[in-house]
Amino acid sequence: MDCKKIIVLITLLLGTFIALMDTTIVNIAIPEILDYFSCSLSVVSWVTTGYNLSFAVLLITASRLADQFGRKKIFIFGIILFTITSLLAGMSQSIETLLLFRAIQGASAACIVPVTMPIALDIVPKEKKGLIIGIWGAFSGLAAALGPLLGGVLTDKINWQSIFYINIPIGILTVILAIIFMKETCDKTASKRIDFLGMITLSIALFCLTFAFAKAADKGWTSPYILTLFAVSFIFIIGFLFIESKTSEPMVQLKLLKIRTFSFSSLTLFIVGLGLTSGTLLITLLLTSLMEKSELEAGLIVSSLAFSSMITSIISGKFSDRYGGTWFSTVGMIGLMMTTYLYGNVHFDSSVSEVIILLCATGLSLGLIMGPAMGSAIRQVPNEKVGIASGIINMMRSVGQALGIAILTTILSTNMTNNVEIAKKEAIQMVEQNTVFDDNAKKEIIHNIQTANGTSQPKNNELLKQIDKKEKEILANTPDAYKEKVKQSFQKQKEEAMIVKDKIAHLYKKHVNTSFSYTFKFASWIVALGVLFALFSDVNPRKQAIRNQKLHVH
Secondary structure (H helix, E strand, O other), X not given: OOHHXXXXXXXXXXXXXXXXXXXXXXXXXXXXXXXXXOOOHHHHOXXXXXXHHHHHHHHHHHHHHHHHHOXXXXXXXXXXXXXXXXXHHHHOOOHHHHHHHHHHHHHHHHHHHHXXXXXXXXXXXXXXXXXXXXXXXXXXXXXXXXXHHHHHHHHHHOOOOHHHHOHHHHHHHHHHHHHHHXXXXXXXXXXXXXXXXXXXXXXXXXXXXXXXXXXXXXXXXXXXXXXXXXXXXXXXXXXXXXXXXXXXXXXXXXXXHHOHHHHHHHHHHHHHHHHHHHHHHHHHHXXXXXXXXXXXXXXXXXXXXHHHHHXXXXXXXXXXXXXXXHHHHHHHHHHHHHHHHHHOOOOXXXXXXXXXXXXXXXXXXXXXXXXXXXXXXXXXXXXXXXXHHHHHHHXXXXXXXXXXXXXXXXXHHHHHHHHHHHHHHHHHHHHHOOOOXXXXXXXXXXXXXXXXXXXXXXXXXXXXXXXXXXXXXXXXXXXXXXXXXXXXXXXXXXXXXXXXXXXXXXXXXXXXXXXXXXXHHHHHHHHHHHHHHHHOOOOOHHHHHHHHXXXXXX
16 A cells, blocks of 8 residues: 555544544543533533534435535545634633534534545555454544543643644644545535435434433433424434435435345444443443542543454454454454443442453454444445445444433433432431430431432531530530540540441442442343344355356356
């Protein structure tokens, strides 16, 4: 491969890296942004949700426009818009403007990501395509996993604005390289006629679907609000399919869905997107809430998943061209299912090394899936349709992640509420049986337990203050001869308060841990569906070639 093509591949990887990194880089800076703008958590969470929503909704639309009018044009447009909105997001003086620029930034990322693969595959020989897809998959995983780590370092060492400003030099370099070295490619069979009805109906359907997933945990899955969004999404999906089947120049040729390997590989990647939630979001929550790691420490630990995935992604991508992707994807899905289940055995006093081993195993499994599944998805697709196929693949993975977050956070939250109530009952029973506290102290502790909000542990600061206050009152009316005895009695209560606090904290952690365990094990059964999809995700290229030769002879 000549130097010019290598530069083009590096340019594409840079664009992919910043676009996918920004899906997660903001997560760790949310508390800083919340304090800076003095707004509610429900509002500031849209800094992430808005980006991911516009990204998922516009992936297929951007892919189609790139196929029609030029992938290089759309790529450069996306990078320029992404760079400008990064600057404006960092300069935002209100939460409203930040949310606006993040949504536009997500739309620009949708112009970048799906066009990179068809441009890359267009410049490499056929025997190198699997390797390129493997490298693409490796960098995609690395970008998303390194987001929280890089975001934590920048927020901690500089400020939250720097997580946006870091995109500017990378964006400028990418645009310059693209203009100089990249050639224009497009789908020569596509007309220039824009399928506006198809774009509008699909965008509304995807918006309502992903928005429903984003709000389901807060509103409730059976609330009229969420059910209405699902109903609207369903209606517009049906409308989209009807329009595409009737129009002469459809946005998405439905015959793509009839290609078995494309459909099953897309479903496999959908499950991967869903399952990835357990290896990133949930394990990060467990590390910070139960194992008492800082966000930065948690980001560093979770990054081991990304680095390990790069190893198998590149290797499996290369060999799937020769042997097909079925067994790579299937073994990877089995590994992902097993590691997701084993996360359920992680305890709050487990060692960090145990978690890292599981994360590395997850990464190796993901690497076996990503490259081969992407290769399987597009191997049977006509070359000129790789662009729109790439958009569909990325959309499936993004929607899978949105659904995974919605389902698993709902399950975790519901179980946590129930288990915390059990912890409260056990804690109250323990206090009632205590022989050191007097009745007033017991009442104060029980009151603190009953009024603890959500999953927060009851605090005993007020109890210690009350013990001190009562000690002073009694000492004021106690003869000197008995004061030492009174002090010893109250000292015992203070020491007991600290012991009881630790016991209650242990109770809470144990029951919250149970909630995480159930959620991980539930997720593993969802991931098991991916094993079935992976089994039908590809055909052996050698056997296919022999079959084609026989057909050609006859």
